[in-house]
Amino acid sequence: MPRFQPRLVVDVLNRHGVRYVLIGGVAATLHGSPLRTGDTDVCPDNRPDNLEKLAAALRDLKARIRTEGVEGGLPFACDAGFLSRVGLVNLETDAGDLDVSFVPTGTKGYDDLIVNVSRFDLDGTIAPTAALLDIIRSKTAANRQKDRESLPVLKELARKLGLQTT
Amino acid sequence: MGSRSAILERRQGWRYRSDMGTARLSEEHGRQAADVRSSTDGLGRPSDVDALGLTANERSQIAARLRLSPSERLRYLEDMIAFEALARRARRVT
Numbered sequence: 529m530p531r532f533q534p535r536l537v538v539d540v541l542n543r544h545g546v547r548y549v550l551i552g553g554v555a556a557t558l559h560g561s562p563l564r565t566g567d568t569d570v571c572p573d574n575r576p577d578n579l580e581k582l583a584a585a586l587r588d589l590k591a592r593i594r595t596e597g598v599e600g601g602l603p604f605a606c607d608a609g610f611l612s613r614v615g616l617v618n619l620e621t622d623a624g625d626l627d628v629s630f631v632p633t634g635t636k637g638y639d640d641l642i643v644n645v646s647r648f649d650l651d652g653t654i655a656p657t658a659a660l661l662d663i664i665r666s667k668t669a670a671n672r673q674k675d676r677e678s679l680p681v682l683k684e685l686a687r688k689l690g691l692q693t694t
Numbered sequence: 695m696g697s698r699s700a701i702l703e704r705r706q707g708w709r710y711r712s713d714m715g716t717a718r719l720s721e722e723h724g725r726q727a728a729d730v731r732s733s734t735d736g737l738g739r740p741s742d743v744d745a746l747g748l749t750a751n752e753r754s755q756i757a758a759r760l761r762l763s764p765s766e767r768l769r770y771l772e773d774m775i776a777f778e779a780l781a782r783r784a785r786r787v788t
Contacts, residue, residue: 530758530762530766530770531769531770531773532770532773532774532777533773533777534777535777535780554777557777557778557781558781558784560781564774564778565774566755566770566774567755594751594754594755594758595750595754596750596753596754596757597754597757599758599761618751618754620758624773625755627751645788646786646788647786647787647788648781648784648785648786648787649784649785649786649787650780650781650783650784651780651783654787655784672743672747672749673747
């Protein structure tokens with residue numbers, strides 16, 4: 529049965545020592561966004577040692593590649609070699625849909641996002657989370673319809689939090 | 695399942711994207727999923743959007759949701775609500 533369990537994703541990534549930052553809707557929700565999301569997005573560090581850890585975590589989560597027409601997703605060789613060749617990958621996991629993006633639009637990837645990272649304590653689990661302004665920066669660059677719809681909400685949220693948006 | 699995956703990967707060039715970018719799985723050289731590349735239009739926009747502005751990934755997610763039974767949809771919604779409650783309890787530590 530499909531689930532949506534971002535905390536389980538965070539638990540597994542943390543247990544494997546993966547360096548990553550939560551991005552997208554889950555990150556926005558942690559900052560206080562009222563917009564509902566149904567999948568988890570992460571930006572991992574793409575250095576080789578981290579890809580080994582990430583691959584192990586994804587295997588624990590029973591990750592399959594999400595693609596239209598293949599119920600349950602496609603099994604794949606989940607190893608550091610595969611991950612080193614992808615820009616991003618959309619996955620189905622036991623914890624729900626998980627999108628792994630190494631260089632989110634409008635950013636330079638993990639090294640960029642970790643600079644301003646926020647950390648949230650989720651009942652004992654620490655979730656490294658992209659800064660709200662970085663989420664806004666990425667969505668502004670992506671400029672899809674759903675980004676344009678969400679940006680006013682996120683900018684208002686930033687304003688209420690006293691953050692300066694451009 | 696592994697052979698099914700390999701067959702699909704060889705026979706199809708299939709594409710998928712995420713919230714902040716795009717990638718493509720190619721069948722190049724008949725190799726399995728070893729040749730995924732970023733694919734945007736150079737402006738940070740996905741190159742696989744349809745006339746409605748939906749990406750392949752979004753279409754895939756819609757199809758997956760439609761396959762859910764009513765009880766599964768309710769469970770999914772409960773998961774979302776539970777995460778929102780968790781987020782409200784979350785304490786920012788740094």
